[in-house]
Amino acid sequence: MLAATERWGGGADERPFLPRAFSVLRHHHDGTLDFLLEDVGPGTRRLAELEPADGLWILGPLGVGFRRPEQGRRPLLVGGGVGIAPLAIWQDALGAAALVLLGFRDAAHAAGAALLRAPRVATDDGSAGHPGLVTDLLRAELGSDPRATVYGCGPPPMLEAVRALCAAEGVPAQLAMESGMACGFGACFGCVVPTRSGYVRLCVDGPVLDAADLERVQ
Amino acid sequence: VTEFCGIDLPHPIVNGSGTFDAIAARRAFGDALLEDFPFAAFVSKTVTLEPRQGNPPPRLWEQAGGMINSIGLPNKGLAGYLEQDLPLLAELPVPLIVNVMGFTRAEVARLVEAFAELDEVAALELNVSCPNVETGLIMGADPGETGALMDAVRPLTGKPIIVKLTPNCTSPADVAAAAEAHGADAVSLVNTLRGMAFHPLRDGLPWLGGGTGGVSGPAVRAVALAQVCDVRARVSVPIVGMGGVQSGCHAHDLLLAGADLVAVGTESFRDPLAGARVAAELSEILPNSEIAR
Numbered sequence: 001m002l003a004a005t006e007r008w009g010g011g012a013d014e015r016p017f018l019p020r021a022f023s024v025l026r027h028h029h030d031g032t033l034d035f036l037l038e039d040v041g042p043g044t045r046r047l048a049e050l051e052p053a054d055g056l057w058i059l060g061p062l063g064v065g066f067r068r069p070e071q072g073r074r075p076l077l078v079g080g081g082v083g084i085a086p087l088a089i090w091q092d093a094l095g096a097a098a099l100v101l102l103g104f105r106d107a108a109h110a111a112g113a114a115l116l117r118a119p120r121v122a123t124d125d126g127s128a129g130h131p132g133l134v135t136d137l138l139r140a141e142l143g144s145d146p147r148a149t150v151y152g153c154g155p156p157p158m159l160e161a162v163r164a165l166c167a168a169e170g171v172p173a174q175l176a177m178e179s180g181m182a183c184g185f186g187a188c189f190g191c192v193v194p195t196r197s198g199y200v201r202l203c204v205d206g207p208v209l210d211a212a213d214l215e216r217v218q
Numbered sequence: 219v220t221e222f223c224g225i226d227l228p229h230p231i232v233n234g235s236g237t238f239d240a241i242a243a244r245r246a247f248g249d250a251l252l253e254d255f256p257f258a259a260f261v262s263k264t265v266t267l268e269p270r271q272g273n274p275p276p277r278l279w280e281q282a283g284g285m286i287n288s289i290g291l292p293n294k295g296l297a298g299y300l301e302q303d304l305p306l307l308a309e310l311p312v313p314l315i316v317n318v319m320g321f322t323r324a325e326v327a328r329l330v331e332a333f334a335e336l337d338e339v340a341a342l343e344l345n346v347s348c349p350n351v352e353t354g355l356i357m358g359a360d361p362g363e364t365g366a367l368m369d370a371v372r373p374l375t376g377k378p379i380i381v382k383l384t385p386n387c388t389s390p391a392d393v394a395a396a397a398e399a400h401g402a403d404a405v406s407l408v409n410t411l412r413g414m415a416f417h418p419l420r421d422g423l424p425w426l427g428g429g430t431g432g433v434s435g436p437a438v439r440a441v442a443l444a445q446v447c448d449v450r451a452r453v454s455v456p457i458v459g460m461g462g463v464q465s466g467c468h469a470h471d472l473l474l475a476g477a478d479l480v481a482v483g484t485e486s487f488r489d490p491l492a493g494a495r496v497a498a499e500l501s502e503i504l505p506n507s508e509i510a511r
Contacts, residue, residue, distance in 0.1 A: 003488070014282035017435065019488060059490070062246055180278050182285060183487040186242025189289045190278035198271055199292065204242050 001062070001184040002035065004046050005055030016043040019057065021181045021203070023086035023153070025115065033058075036085040036115065062184045066090050066174050066208050069149035073172070077101065077116075078138050078162055080154025081109065086176045086208075087153055088115050101141065103134025103158060135161045142169050152176065152211075160217035173211035177202055194218070220258070222456055222479055223378035223403045225313050225340050227258035231469060231497040234460050234483030235261045235317040235343060235382065236289070241306050243490060252311055256493030261315040261481070262299075262307055264345045267325050269295035274427035279415040284435020284462070284484060286413050288428030291319065291345075296332055304338055313340035317382065321351045323370040334375035341378040344371070347386070347409050359387035361396035368400030378403035380458065383449070385441060386412045391448040398453045406458035406481065407449060408442045410434045435484040436462040443475055450476025464492070466499025473500075473509050 001019035009017055020043040025034040039048045050056065066086070069075050075094050077087045080103040091098045100119040104110040107127035113119045120137055121129030130137055135158070142148060146169055152162040153176035166173035179202045182188040192199035193206070195213045200206065220230045233256075240260055244251050272292030279286040294302060307314050316339050320326035326344065333339045346358025346367065355363045364381065371379065381397040383390045385408040394405045410432025417423040424430070442461020449457060459477025462484070463469050469480040480500075485492040504510055 009283075015280055017280050017282075017284060017488075018278075057489075180276060180280075182278055182287070182484075183490070185246040185490055186239045187237060187490070188278070188287065188487050189236075189239075189272060189292055190287060192272065192275055192277065192292075194275075199275075201242075204246065 001057075001059040001181070002047060003043075003057040004050055005057050008046065008057075011042040011046060013042070016041075016046055018043075018182050019059065019184070020044065020047070021062075021178075021184055021207075023089070023176065023207070024061070025085040025088050026092060027089065036082055036088075036112070038082040059184060063203055063207050064205065066151050066176070068094070070172070073147050073149045074099070074145070076138070076141060076148040076150045078134055078150055078152045078154070079103070079116075080134055080158040081105070082112075083154035083158075083176070083178075084112055084116065085153070087151065090151060091116055099141070101134050101137040103137075103154065104128070133161070134158065135165055138162065139165060142166075142171055146171055149174070150211075156217050163211040163214060163217055166211055174208050175211050175214070175217065176208045177206055177217070179207075220479065222259075223341060223380075225259065225378070227313070227479070229258045229497045229501065230473065230479045231257060231493050231500065232259045232315070232458065232479055232481050233257045233261055233486060233493060234481040235345065236263045236291075237483035238486050238490075238493075239263065240310055241303060244306075247490065252309070254494065255311050256486070256491050256497075257312060257482075258479075258497070259313045259315055259340065260307065260310050261317055261343060262303070263293060264291045264317045264319045265293055265296060265299045265329065266291060266319055266321075267296050267328060269293065269298055276425060276427055277431075279425050279431070281415060281433070281437070283437035284433060285487075286415055286426065286431040286433050287410070288426040288431030290428055296329060300332065304336070308338040314338055315341045315343055315380065317343040317345055319345035319348055321348060323350065323352075323367050326357075326367060327370050327374060330371040330374045330379075334377065339377065341380060341403075342375065343380040343382050343406060345382050345409075347382070347384040356384065356387065358382070358384045358393055361389075361392045364393050365396040365400040368397055368402055372401035380404040380406050382409055383407040383445075384409045385438075385445055389448075390445050391452040394449040395452045398455050402455060404456040404458060404478075405449060405453065406460065408438065408445050408461045411438055411441065434462070436464060438462050439468060443471055446472055446475040446477050463496060466496050466501075466503050469496050469500045470503045470507060470509075473507075
């Protein structure tokens with residue numbers, strides 16, 4: 001969870017009030033953490049305004065992350081938009097061999113692909129890489145070799161497409177999901193998502209869930 | 219040292235029910251949490267007779283000076299709580315206060331009876347912010363309902379009973395007086411204020427899955443202060459004051475208004491150690507306070 005230590009609050013409609021949940025994009029040997037954020041609301045706007053030496057309140061790491069693939073399965077990382085962040089740190093952990101497929105709206109947003117090593121890119125408008133959806137790239141990869149574990153993070157429609165494709169192909173998938181959170185450590189019960197076994201708190205039982213546990217991504 | 223219903227506490231800061239999950243927090247932060255537990259007593263989340271899934275998401279809305287929640291009291295039910303949660307909560311280094319809610323007086327009575335003789339439980343708190351399905355009245359919104367509920371549960375336990383008052387009624391002070399007259403050992407207030415928000419992109423459609431929810435945070439602090447004053451003017455039993463407390467100064471205000479303990483709620487969402495910080499700030503204020511004299 002992140003918040004600015006000064007002037008957190010006082011923006012439009014007196015927001016932000018609650019801290020915001022983020023995946024770590026990358027951690028460096030000197031202890032520096034990188035985060036990726038897009039200015040989409042009062043919380044991300046305030047964070048985007050921070051200058052060097054400004055205070056940042058941070059609580060973490062929290063929750064359950066990606067787990068390594070079973071023996072004999074190669075990792076396939078699939079991301080969309082600002083949701084590529086947890087895939088970068090996961091690619092660092094897995095090693096360079098992990099193949100990354102990324103989808104973006106257009107070439108401008110696709111500049112973010114440089115944060116990962118050797119990604120294959122798709123754009124909705126065809127202005128960079130494959131014209132079309134990242135799930136087109138995933139379908140082709142699984143077609144050539146289905147012995148994979150898929151790691152997904154991105155907007156819900158993309159995650160649902162990844163879930164449905166992997167379910168159809170019988171490929172295990174782990175999805176890093178998002179939900180509005182107040183606390184990040186299991187206190188508020190506000191961030192639940194429906195699974196086959198009922199609601200689970202994304203902050204403590206996720207944010208990474210097994211796709212097989214989900215009826216669908218909403 | 220603060221004395222509350224015969225329980226000695228090192229300081230007057232506790233948590234509001236449902237705003238801190240000590241079991242999940244211990245999993246997230248490790249046993250260091252137990253060594254420096256942020257509250258002088260722990261109030262657990264509402265337990266109902268049967269398990270509850272809670273309300274459909276979205277359950278949260280951030281708003282000016284706080285938030286609205288529509289959680290819907292998810293819990294494992296009495297049997298699940300006794301079997302899974304109570305043994306873990308008994309390991310906490312502070313007294314345990316169990317919050318219960320029923321949809322009839324008989325249900326509340328069964329819950330109170332279940333905890334009546336358990337050594338792990340220091341006190342019981344009654345969540346009366348729900349309707350009695352037999353009368354259609356909110357149990358804590360009507361003095362007669364509250365009195366009748368206390369009559370049903372008071373003979374069942376010698377443990378302290380705290381009635382958690384709802385601010386969503388004509389006169390919380392009348393309800394508090396009824397609770398005291400019918401044997402309550404303490405009252406706690408305020409619960410959340412009923413509120414709602416519309417979907418930002420769809421005119422008139424409620425954002426929260428539960429339709430309406432409860433407003434909490436700094437936005438309700440002034441309401442809490444006024445209601446604690448009103449209740450103190452009517453009852454002599456101890457009061458647990460809460461509502462928008464973010465600092466030792468806010469806690470001190472509630473003590474000045476007549477509270478004996480102060481609960482930190484929503485602020486713990488913003489910082490899991492908020493309770494410890496508020497207690498430390500309060501300890502700096504108290505020696506020079508009107509209250510100490």
